[in-house]
Amino acid sequence: MNDPIRGIGVGTGSAAGPVARMAPVPALPAPRPVTDPAAETAAVRTALAAVVTDLEERAARVTGPGFDVLTAQALMASDPLLADEATGLVERGTDGAHALTAAFDGFRAALLTAGGHFAERAADLDDLRDRAVAHLLGLPVPGLPDPGHPYVLVAEDLAPADTALLDPARVLALVTVRGGPTSHTAILAKALGVPAVVGCAGAVGLADGRYVLVHGADGVVEPDPSPEALERAAERDRRRRELSAAVRGPGRTADGHPVALLVNLGAPHELAGAAGADAEGVGLFRTEFLFLDRAEAPGLAEQAAAYREVFAAFAGRRVVVRTLDAGADKPLPFATAADEENPALGVRGLRTAARDPRLLETQLAAIAEAARTGGAQVWVMAPMVSVPREAAEFAARVRAHGLPLAGAMIEVPAAALRADRLAQVCDFFSIGTNDLAQYTFAADRTLGSLADLLDPWQPALLTLIATAARAAAEHGRPVSVCGEAAADPDLALVLVGLGITSLSAAPSALPEVRAALAAHTLAHCRELAELALHADDAADARAKVRSRTAGSR
Known part of the structure; x- marks a missing residue:
């Protein structure tokens, strides 16, 4: 075939x-009786330690996302609760290989139950399990x-x-x-x-x-x-690289319509690359890195120092700061409850400020202090805004700290549907397509079997984006897309046609998006948007648009 x-x-x-x-992963042998519990327990702990050492050694050889991923993996494997669960099973008569398997599988089930980002990491535990079992059995590690x-x-x-x-x-x-x-x-x-x-x-x-x-x-x-087919693919890639290299500077359509191209930023090690990119600023500065993996929130001075470093790196350029987006896939002991049955629909994002107003107040004070000396054009936005009242209260708190621009993330269908009311109290919008898709289609973003529903080309999702963009335009408000959708050159054209005024993505994605914009007029982007909006589904939308853009790539 x-x-x-x-x-x-x-x-x-x-x-x-x-x-x-x-x-292949190591085959699990048949269960066997445990004749020496002490030796079996020691073997289990040695296997886990070997996995941690291997991951730490790998982390030391890479930087960027790879370092973050491997470090997180090592932390998971070194969790004392995991070792205690496995050794407890050994003490009750389960051999080491099956004890490790059962312990990891139990943790995996807990992550799947938690949903969100946790469920996405469940597959990581499968890999850790297989590595630990291989070490225990003396087999090659997958x-x-x-x-x-x-x-x-x-x-x-x-x-x-x-x-x-x-x-x-x-x-x-x-x-x-x-x-x-x-x-x-x-x-x-x-x-x-x-x-x-x-x-x-x-x-x-x-x-x-x-x-x-x-x-x-x-x-x-x-x-x-x-x-x-190979020749066509090679020629297309050659042309894509040439076009991307030929266009630099601020984003513009072929007829000069401005579309700000911004970078996403979420960790300190990304700062140098993001600041050096050919971008007009930061469209999404995720601040969670300061709050994760700690028992209590960072203080004002610590936060201000971190924000000031970012603002200084982008002096003269826009930096859109998203306030703490805790909850769901990012639970924090000082901000969220541990017993929510469905955290993705629970107290998360801006809702945590109702639980503990001091968290938001301290963060806004730190942002304001850093903004006074950092030199950037600082915009501040709230995640998970659902109703106009939340947006109005957030905007008032932002302005009370002397920060002039307050915005709202459009991640909930209710916010998109009432964007006209939100625009009356906010200075700008930023649309997070990943969460907006998840909530629009009632589809867990971690399930590969539902990936077609989460496709950002889905016409229903594009309709919500168009609704928010239209409301923003009527009130003279800028509106950005900062989800994965902004990194797709063809979809970027559609988004601009829907009324999006800026796009924020990884630095590596910007050259192709910039080149795509430069090859199409605003009128053509609007035509492409109409094609996508009236398509039957995501695949149909993508095919119709790409049939009209293929000659420009």
Whole structure:
């Protein structure tokens, strides 16, 4: 069968090469009696320690997202509760391999129950489990293949510990059976600039050595591609690179309509790269990095120092600060409740300020103090705004601290539907497409089986974006998109046609978005937006728009 295989595309570009599959996980042996509980317990703890050491050594060899991922993995494997659970099972008669498996599986079930970002990390525990069991049994640890030549890596799913160490010179592209657009594989593939297709169920049939062509933008894998298909893909990539390199500076459509191109920023190690990018500022400054993994909130001085560093790096440019987005996938002991049955629909984002107003007040005071000397144009916005009253109260608090611009995230359908009222009390909007899609389609963003519903090309989602953009325009308010949708050059054209005034994405995505804008007039963007809005579904919208933009790429 040479029919194309479809999944979720990650990034842009294409790559071709022979398939090499991930090494299999160790087979779990039959249960055996425990004759020496003390020795078995020691072996379990030694295996876990070996996993932690390996991950820490890998983390020391990388920077950026890879370092963050591996460090988080090491913390998970070193959790004393995990070791206590496994050794407790050993003491009750379970052999080490099965005790480790049961302990990890129990933690995995808890993450799936928690939902949100936690559920996305459940697959990480599978990898940690397999590594620990392999160490315990003295078997090779599952990992990347080494066929001796560049290859397209195919796997059921890709562990963060392996993805972080991928060499783009050897791994030409990634294809995984599972995973979604917010998985570790997707995040790190974008950072590495490697084309990837995730959630690709048909990849199970791709055998080692089979030649495939992977299209990162389209989410398509072509088995046994023809020479003509390979030539077309190579020519398209060459043209894409040339066009991206030819356009620099502020974002503009072909007829000069301004569209600010901004970067997303969420961790200190990203600051240098973000500040050095050809961007007009920061469209989304996530502040959670200051609050995570600690028992109590950071004080005013600590926060102000961190914000001042960012503002100084972007002196003269816009920095849009999102206040603390705790809850759901980011629970904090000092801000959220641990017993919510459905945290994604619970006290999160701006709602945490009602629980403890001091959190928001301290953060706003720190932002204001840093803004006075940082030199940036500071805008402040609240996450998870649902009703106009919340937006009005937030805006009043922001202005009380001397900060002139207060905005709201549009992540809840209710906010998009009442955007006209929100625009009366806010200075700007920023649309988070990932959460807005999740709540619009009642589809957990962690479930690969629902990835088609979470596709940002869904016409219903675009309709909500258009509603918010229209309300913003009527009141003279700027409106940005800061979700993954902003990184897709074709979708960026649609968003501008819907009325979006700025786009915020990873620095690596901006050159292609800038080039796409420069190749199309605002009138054409509006035509493309109409095509997408009236399409039957996401696939139809994408196909119709790309049929009209193919000649410009």
